[in-house]
Amino acid sequence: MNFDLTDEQRLLQDSVNRFGREHYDFPAWRARVDRSEGFDRGLWARMAELGWLTLTVPEDQGGYGGTPVDTMVVMEGMGRALMLEPYVGCGVIAPALLPHLASGGRETLMTEIMAGEAVLSLADAEPGSRYDLATVETRAERRGGGFVLTGEKRHALDGAEADWFVVPARTAGGPRDIHGVSLFLVPRTAPGLTVQGMRAMDHRRNAALTMDGVVVGADALIGPADEGYPLLRHAVDLAIVARLAEALGAMEAAYEQTLAYLKTRRQFGQVIGGFQALQHRAVDMAIACEEARSMTYLATLSLDAEPAERSRAIAAAKVRVGQTSLYVARQAVQLHGGIGFSDELAIGHYLKRLTMIDMAFGNAAHHRALYAAQAA
């Protein structure tokens, strides 16, 4: 029972936070999103050089051999600075899935991703699936030695910037069957693939995919045919937990900025932090941050627990971090008053990011229903 970071993790934390301060001060961030340039390829290459993208890649494959706690440290810093880079796809999902790629090209692709040269995105949702991972209606029909993919994906995080997509498609079974789901690696340039980019309110550039007879070889298969669901579940669990840490960093930053504002903003001849109604609100925000940190730890440290315990912990954490982070972000806007509603302060952008994180891979209501079903 221990919640301390190792010395190496502390160094990593310092490095991420320093990187955030140097490159993501809010005016610079604003200027970047105003130019509509998406994420910064130069900074992304720097992150790769710093080794962030290979934290959980085994050492014999050129990585750092780290744990989900390392990912947590990076994601917390990324949330704090509202970073826009596609870390979840490249630093979390790619290392979890690509080692299971059938083709011999996996090392080359991993090398490109680890170097920040290629971007990978998971297309996890369909028009009819809402947040259920096993609901897959995209079809992959065997033809020749390979597969032909047809269907729609509604949401791929950072998909507008991606060079590669992981596409779950059905090779057997009914539309909600966890058996019969296979995972495919699809290049953005594949004929028949339409990538419809869209900007989310948090300035991430996501995408919807339409596949109309996209032909891939058997070597595009990730994991076993028909039984890709456990791999997908694993990768998404890692991604959920990573985004919980991102939410934690964002909400704590919003809380800290609000606390600082309460100590400087003067009305009625005094700092507004002297008013008891606002003091108590600030305390409730502080408690919310503590709850979220505790649940982020629980989920991160439960990733290697047995399946029932792991899914219970992740669902519980997704619920509570979603609720507490949105509470903090909304109160941060409220306590800033009119200026909190403006686009010129980071506060509103934290609310936007946290709203998108809550939505990602199922919101609090979705995961609470999962938790309840599992507990019954």
Next chain:
Amino acid sequence: MDLALDPADLAFRDEVRAFFAKNTPESFKPRVRAGMRLEPHEFVAWQKLLHARGWGAPSWPKEYGGTGWTPTQLFIFETEAARADAPVQYHQGLELIGPIIFTFGDAEQKARYLPAILSSDDWWCQGYSEPNAGSDLASLTTRAVRDGDHYVVSGQKMWTSYAQVANRMFCLVRTDPDARKQAGISLLLLDMDMPGVSIRPIVTMDEIHHTNEVFLDNVRVPVANLIGEEGKGWSYGKVLLDRERGVTAATTLRLSQQVRGARAAATAARTAAGRLIDDPATAERLAQLEIEVTALEMMVMRTMAEAASGQDSGPRASMIKVRWSELLQEVTEFWVEALGYGAAAFAPLAEVDGGGEPWPMLGMLYSRVTSIYGGANEIQRNIIARRALGL
């Protein structure tokens, strides 16, 4: 970072688990599960049992008869007690005055009082609140006037729990009416059979006689019963702040019992459509409570791990107290609602009538005081805002 216990702690867990399995009286369990206090004689019997095992004071240092356990061991002990529906130890001697005596008391006071706390031969009550000194405790007016080798104490104490069974009282009194509020306060130890001490019961909304008014009418208390120095009584409470993590942990870990009881009730309850727990709105409300309890238990684990490695937990113990009381209220409210008419029978009208077992209802009523005592939640938030947030 990891959640796992090391082998020595796992062995300790097994030992504690076996002890509770063997020794927890069945008759205690339904009331303990509902968050109720036991009868005083039951508290005494339980304390004597633990003391005989050498576990009378889990949080005290060894030199005073405590176990000297690590924070991790304390966490395990309390987790296992909750799991077994074993009672909470009565805290006023063990946690409120004992640590002040072994930190600030003189050798004679330690020798005289500490062993009897461990053995439960003494029952201590707390003379702090007064009719006009509740949340604003430092405005207390009970006077202690020096007269030779005695203080003559006069005043009225309020909300003195278990004064009716206590033989001793630790009491905050004003020894210097001219000093600044907190500075004129001293800590005195009284015997309840001293002439001039009288009590009047206060029955609370759960129809139980937990608490009392205590009237002090020219009670002559030997000067030897002063703890530490005159005028420093207020500051001695600070030692309790350092221990707060352990106390709130022990209390908070009990929430798992109320959650367990509530889930069992919702699972057993039948509606026209089947089990109540299969109603999605009910299941999700319970899920929400369980998730919030999980978050709080993780906060407790973090504070205990920090205590184990000598780190500060900032205001987290106060935060936990606030959240614990809020959740205890919500969980017991849910439990009573889940029971439906099953919670309606509060007491029999005669020996032959059905009275049911009103424990969840009593627990729900009792829970209302948990956000008031020990510093109301509003006061807790004031304190956190001032001390931790710097507002």
